Amino acid sequence: MSERFRQLSPSEFFYRNKEIAGFSNPARAVYQAVRELMENAFDATEMHGILPHITVQLKEDSEGRVFLAVEDNGIGISSLEVPNVFGRVFYGSKYVLRQSRGVFGLGVKMAVLYAQMTTGQPVKVRTATRRSKFIYEFEVMISIEKNIPVIKSIKVSKNNSGWHGTRVELVLRGNWSQAKKRVEEYVRRTALIAPYATIIFEAPDLSLKFERTMSKLPPSPVVGKPHPKGVDVEMLKMMIESTKKSTTLLEFLVGNFDGVGAATATKFCEWAGFDPNAKIKNLKNDEIELLASKMQEFSGWRRPKANMLSPLGEELLVEGVKAVLNPEFVTAVSRPPSSYSGYPFIVEVALAYGGAITSAEAPTLLRFANKIPLLYDEGVDVSTKVVRDKIDWRIYKVEFPAPLAIVTHVCSTKVPFKGVGKEAVADVPELESELEAGVRECARRLRLYLSRLEKQLEVKRWETTIRKYIDDVARSTSYVTGIDENLLRSKLYDLVRSKVARGGNR
């Protein structure tokens, strides 16, 4: 018996394997749909310099149908692109080197697919780009076998109010009551990390409103070039293919990579034993392989630029942590930019201790990636590996159970998520070591703080003991020396006070 083979379209692949994209059960499907639409809403606003105003409405009927509508005040979607954006898997605007919440060109299509397979209903999209004279309304379904959109209806109306943005409506089978807790946590943590956004969330038994508390947006990330340290053979080949015939290796390096000037490129060629004037198109396969591995090894590249990224910054991180965890001690580290496989990234870590944090047998972990709160699959995240397995907290004077919380934020032009559901970050070595450095830096500060606390306690104990005997000592010394007892007592008290003030040091 011979085998019969066939090709699946990307739509059919994800239709058959919806668990992979997070749609594994009716509760998780609701959570995932809310996430995907909200993350698109943020990308359409914040990333383009617009203060986000995002409205989410969720209803359910007695048959288990969930009606979900998410509206933003973003840049809108060109009417020519709407069908593909909602009806074609792997079609997207986010395949560039710039930090964004969405990356796979899959999330919203997956929600559309899930709606379609559980209720047979199309997605409804209402959108207008900035300064558009018209508002467009589409109903779109996906032709799964072909991975192409099917337009069920289009309506065009005059845009009299100057509105711009996108409203997306879906009808899917789901379990809202089971999804509620996680959705609420997701919305709250999203609001926490984006204090410049207004988020209104209305659903059965859950009504949330977060007004923006600041109206300054972080700088919008720009689209950049790949970093030379992160190339692979295939990437080099593709780049060389689209290069002119006369281009030299030097010109190729300077023209295509982040932060590579003529001086750096020359130094690299010398170090790696390549002729800078060699024509790039003449390199053979094994030379390209060598070039890639030398580029990965070379330590003389500049650190990648951070302008493709939009980190939170230490200040915002500390404020956020204070607001949510109300700890006794908090510190944050925003690491310098680094890169893996050509993608720049920044790791931010905050550590909070004591106060309202409950003691536990291991550190409490709050994970974020490109400002998305990650709530599922903690057990397999690189942050968990670093915080729970790699670090021996006793070195930092922490004995469990302890009231210790760690917040990690990975931002990158491509976060190495372990799955397209975007719930856990993979243990890419470069990222892991940056995370470890960040956590250890925070942990050292904690040790300092705890040492100081310990010292203070020690001094306190010493002071208490000394004070107990001061009267006796003053009296006896006065008797022996004839010096006035009150004077002696006051001198002795001064001594103790000044020693305590110096933290117990001589």
Place this chain on the structure above:
Amino acid sequence: MSERFRQLSPSEFFYRNKEIAGFSNPARAVYQAVRELMENAFDATEMHGILPHITVQLKEDSEGRVFLAVEDNGIGISSLEVPNVFGRVFYGSKYVLRQSRGVFGLGVKMAVLYAQMTTGQPVKVRTATRRSKFIYEFEVMISIEKNIPVIKSIKVSKNNSGWHGTRVELVLRGNWSQAKKRVEEYVRRTALIAPYATIIFEAPDLSLKFERTMSKLPPSPVVGKPHPKGVDVEMLKMMIESTKKSTTLLEFLVGNFDGVGAATATKFCEWAGFDPNAKIKNLKNDEIELLASKMQEFSGWRRPKANMLSPLGEELLVEGVKAVLNPEFVTAVSRPPSSYSGYPFIVEVALAYGGAITSAEAPTLLRFANKIPLLYDEGVDVSTKVVRDKIDWRIYKVEFPAPLAIVTHVCSTKVPFKGVGKEAVADVPELESELEAGVRECARRLRLYLSRLEKQLEVKRWETTIRKYIDDVARSTSYVTGIDENLLRSKLYDLVRSKVARGGNR
């Protein structure tokens, strides 16, 4: 600034997101490549009634290049299909309802992509189908942007020896020394679950040879139809589309679904309020939605057939567990077939206690899916959820730390893996409840065993106490009654013995 959109090919998508397929670092890449090739080797043999003979050779050079070759004695691949099978993502033979290790049409392509991006080398394939007069040798690369194979060379030679099977060779950058431990565990556990296979594994510092210990293969799974309980609106629509115009609902149900005869179909139509003679092509969208939801709800369907599946069986499971864990107590349950989303599945659970199992704060878990050992991502697997979170082991007389191990084996025509790396199974409700039922059944048997142990201990204590006083009692009684002391003593000993023999019961 408006957004620029573009479409990614499936190859490009996975090239950009290799972490999703398990290729997240140089060690994991080696592990994943070994897995994908070995699993294909099993599918090419065992699934087609051939006793597997699988050879794996792995070498490395000083530059970090890993040379991997896997050879099987399977059915081979038609020379027409070789390029697509190795060079086209989502192209496969396994998109049918039948249990197999591979399912995504992605694994081997991912390994080829990874080799190509790290060393620029093509995959080498040598293959012959059964009774083929020729042996074909290919070198294939992937055109990533187009998702089509590029044939670098073909060689055809006479097949004088009657050889059939496939040999695949890859060159990738990887870290063998870091991968070794996991790879060894993977090979060992694969051998354990397939005692009818011979596996020879040769690598630096690791040489494993497992000769088959039995030469009876489990029955090969057959290709089947979807179960009616697991349809969705989209599936129904696609099925209706490829149905003749004159087909009635009754004929449609009988002809397209697993285990649906005319009687069951009639009963269903009556219960659901559908006219069995209605032309299926005339159903409107909301009727199809209703039909899907009624089909999901109806409790009168037969359980899905198990002949698409290839479970291990309780006996093999018990033997396997004894061989590996050497416990004091072991029991296994093979649950009856069930289904989710139209896919039949069987859950098998074994429980082992005491003996060589070390005590731990939680049950030790060994997971398998379609005979694949799952080693990574335990923290997010549905088995972990059931065994660690849902079951209160005190009910079953287990107090932690305890020497308790649970083995789970999920087999299905489509295991709901959480990622294409096939490391964790999603918490699909139907599957979760079957797993829970299986674990609880085993746990009840453990409780019985532990109760009996307890009783025995109790009787033992009673016996010890009684024996201590038997001499005194015999002596005193003899004194009072005049009956011979030795006779009395022997009677009393008899009494104790018989009570102990009855397990302490009267």
